[in-house]
Amino acid sequence: MRLELGKIFIKDVQFSDETRVENGILYINKEELLKEVSGDERLRSIDVELAKPGEEVRIIPVKDVIEPRVKVEGKGGIFPGFISKVDTVGSGRTHVLKGAAVVTTGKIVGFQEGIIDMTGEGAKYTPFSKTNNIVLVCEPVDNLPQHEHEEAVRMVGFKAACYLGRAGKNVEPDEIKVYETLPLLEQVNMYPHLPKVVYVYMLQSQGLLHDTYVYGVDAKKIIPTFIYPTEVFDGAIVSGNCVSACDKNPTYVHMNNPIIEDLYERHGKDINFIGCIITNENVYLADKERSSNYTAKLVEFLGADAAIISEEGFGNPDADLVMNCNKIEEKGIKTVLVTDEYAGRDGASQSLADSTPKGDAVVTAGNANELILLPPMKKIIGHVEAADIIAGGFAGSLREDGSIEAEIQVITGATSEVGFGYLSAKGF
Amino acid sequence: MKLKPVILTNNPLTKSSLENKYSVLYKKEASLLDILMFARDYVHKGHRLLTHPLMGSIKPNQTPFKSVAVSKECFNDVDLLSLEIIEESILKAEQxxxxxxxxxxxxxxxEDFSLIDFDLIKNALN
Known part of the structure; x- marks a missing residue:
């Protein structure tokens, strides 16, 4: 499966009378965009605001971040199972508005989540302070159940990203990158002397506000399976995960999974990247046993010499991470784990809620309990009162001057467990 | 083989919504940590842990509610996986x-914390 990713670099975004891309500027017809995303009677109102790098703007509470993309050649369309039919995606050509991001905000539950500051101390912790953000502010009708509210906001984000992506369909990209993974036997024969590496891609799937979807299917209902890495670039995996801002994978991060990007970077040089296995993180222990058994079996079946395993979330998923590690290592296959830490404010406590001596190669994406003081911003998009009860905040965290003292777990993407961030540690 | 559960909880919504379908032991005054300790007692006696005690990405110092399912059946031995998971979970929660x-x-x-705790345990057991 071969995908050309054509990147159109977006350096600014502005409202205009026509939606188009010209000289690196994304112009948006606001009315047309609103018309495109409206129609869900569960939402009382939707508004669009822009937030650009360097502006004194705070977006809160962030639900999802999505990258505008469009399919130019090849089967299917972006977000199969939601916006497009369920054709297999990941081949042909896709255009990306690189530097633009759709951000959805809505107060789905009272206690969370997600801050994006476009400048100041907080901006250093989130990759989405560097993107030109098109923020969809969604207000629900009264008494809308939380899961329906989440679904409605999620769909608004996907529709907006596809609408904006279409503006790049006939634009010549600034850069074209080609990614290719062959059918297994051909792929193995292509670089017979290089170690075969598989990526075990763990998806948050615990339940209400903790879900991920694959081609429209709730990931908690899947049995671990194979997916070509390029399918992910076309939005085959999307987020319905609204909890734990710092280490959830927004849809944008799935579409840009840096582990996949890095493995492709080394593909054919010092490794043979043979593909991805997606698995879930369920609550029921027998489901964990089944999924980890199945994952280890698939890794072995594919003939991998090594597996990179990333998790998503805190606590319960740590058990899945450890089970996957143990069972794959027991088959004589080496593993590297990617996670973040909840090691207390001084960083001195045990980092995860589970551990194993076999997990002797681990990459950390930072300590989510680290304290931060976020300065006041001139403009707030969303609901500022959410800051006081946001995950990681505590009573009194929203000060009178508008500054916020909280743990970095309040910041969207601060400790991304696929490494789509800035924090790590070096040493062994 | 799916083992019949007993749900240990301090969440009134879990009690009211699931007690007609499953055995529910509701401890109104118990803290989140008390519920985890209670689950550990069951594991020590030979019950199997059925759901992960730190389900959801909500941290144990963020929510006061906790529901954990253990097997109704008591076995003659202690399940080491159950023991490891409950012990590690208590350690992390205490920290x-x-x-x-x-x-x-x-x-x-x-109400929101209560709803999420209830929904996760309901889905896990379905």
Missing amino acids: LIKSKKTPVYTDKVL
Whole structure:
């Protein structure tokens, strides 16, 4: 499966009378965009605001971040199972508005989540302070159940990203990158002397506000399976995960999974990247046993010499991470784990809620309990009162001057467990 | 083989919504940590842990509610996986609560925490 990713670099975004891309500027017809995303009677109102790098703007509470993309050649369309039919995606050509991001905000539950500051101390912790953000502010009708509210906001984000992506369909990209993974036997024969590496891609799937979807299917209902890495670039995996801002994978991060990007970077040089296995993180222990058994079996079946395993979330998923590690290592296959830490404010406590001596190669994406003081911003998009009860905040965290003292777990993407961030540690 | 569960909980919504379908042991005054300790007692006696005690990405020092399912059946031995998971979960919960106590919330926020705890255990057992 071969995908050309054509990147159109977006350096600014502005409202205009026509939606188009010209000289690196994304112009948006606001009315047309609103018309495109409206129609869900569960939402009382939707508004669009822009937030650009360097502006004194705070977006809160962030639900999802999505990258505008469009399919130019090849089967299917972006977000199969939601916006497009369920054709297999990941081949042909896709255009990306690189530097633009759709951000959805809505107060789905009272206690969370997600801050994006476009400048100041907080901006250093989130990759989405560097993107030109098109923020969809969604207000629900009264008494809308939380899961329906989440679904409605999620769909608004996907529709907006596809609408904006279409503006790049006939634009010549600034850069074209080609990614290719062959059918297994051909792929193995292509670089017979290089170690075969598989990526075990763990998806948050615990339940209400903790879900991920694959081609429209709730990931908690899947049995671990194979997916070509390029399918992910076309939005085959999307987020319905609204909890734990710092280490959830927004849809944008799935579409840009840096582990996949890095493995492709080394593909054919010092490794043979043979593909991805997606698995879930369920609550029921027998489901964990089944999924980890199945994952280890698939890794072995594919003939991998090594597996990179990333998790998503805190606590319960740590058990899945450890089970996957143990069972794959027991088959004589080496593993590297990617996670973040909840090691207390001084960083001195045990980092995860589970551990194993076999997990002797681990990459950390930072300590989510680290304290931060976020300065006041001139403009707030969303609901500022959410800051006081946001995950990681505590009573009194929203000060009178508008500054916020909280743990970095309040910041969207601060400790991304696929490494789509800035924090790590070096040493062994 | 799916084992019949007993749900240990301090969440009134879990009690009211699931007690007609499953055995529910509701401890109104128990803290989140008390429920985890209670689950550990069951594991020590030979019951199997059925759901992960730290389900959801909500941290144990963020929510006051906790529902955990253990097997109704008591076996003659202690399941080591159950034991490891409950012990590690208690350790992690104690660490985080010591680092920062669970805040006092408004009723609306408490309702949301309660709903998520209930929904996750309901889905896990379905």
